[in-house]
Amino acid sequence: MTNFSIIIPNRNNPELLSRCLDSIPKRDDIQVIVVDDNSDERLVDFNRYPGYDNPNVELVFSKEGKGAGYARNIGMKYAKGKWLVFCDSDDEIITDSFSRKLDEYLDSDADIIFFDVVVVDYETNEVLSANNPYQNIIRSKKKDREDFCRYKLLVPWGKIIKKTLVDSYRIEFDETPVANDAFFSLKTGYYAKTVVVDKTPIYKWFAKRKGSITSKASKEFALQHFQCSLRRNAFMYGHNIGRYHDNLFLSVPNLIRNGFSKTEAIKMVVSNSKKKYVFSDLFKVLLFFIDKCCYV
Secondary structure, X not given: OXXXXXXXXXXXXXXXXXXXXXXXXXXXXXXXXXXXXXXXXXXXXXXXXXXOOOOOEEEEEEOOOOOHHHHHHHHHHHOOOOEEEEOOOOOEEOHHHHHHHXXXXXXXXXXXXXXXXXXXXXXXXXXXXXXXXXXXXXOOOOOOHHHHHHHHOOOOOOEEEEHHHHHHOOOOOOOOOOOOOHHHHHHHHHHOOOXXXXXXXXXXXXXXXXXXXHHOOOHHHHHHHHHHHHHHHHHHHHOOOHHHOOOHHHHHHHHHHOOOOHHHHHHHHHHHOOHHHHHHHHHHHHHHHHHHHHHO
């Protein structure tokens, strides 16, 4: 019986994908679905594709090349498990703790279980400081920590999600080159009746990898990130969870860094910000940069 379906999008990363697959527990109740997003045959040996000799791994090859969101949507169509698990091919599962937690939460009534992660520098393999947004939310002692997990954790990994939740509300990933997971994460968080936050790390996130989609810079990518925040905010304002909106003022440095002038960036942010949150957002930006300077 399949209890967990692990969906992994991949493109041109055979060695990293092999490392990722090796970290997944060898269990009969785990289905692993690798969706290849039109890899280059000069970089990937399709005759010996990672996982080809593993009976628990299903390989799906797409020639569309539409990105990780599209690949994850394909993967969900093949998923048979009670729970969905998402993993990036350049990351790893923390094998032992992940397997223990699967057993612990197999029959949980919750729709989403959020876990802690370990953040590793891709170049040096050193564990990075916990001073990052993901871990700050998971480890927070705030009373509304669960809601922050629902609405502010923008990635699909580091959690397990009931398949019935995704199916019932027909939730899919955006099929855009960047920020394809942020709206998916928001909608699953919003529609989940019950969530659990577990501080056990089950996922190893390799940050700062050159060539990864999150490391690429361009005016188009920056604009897509910004437009995703606008969509997320419109959803939150329309569903009475506006207090968790994305602070658009934090987008200004990224917009400027990727080709927008200071005037363009500020105008975009101000014109799209809700008036009732402007002053509080600016104050949070000030605190953010003060904290960043102090930390450095």
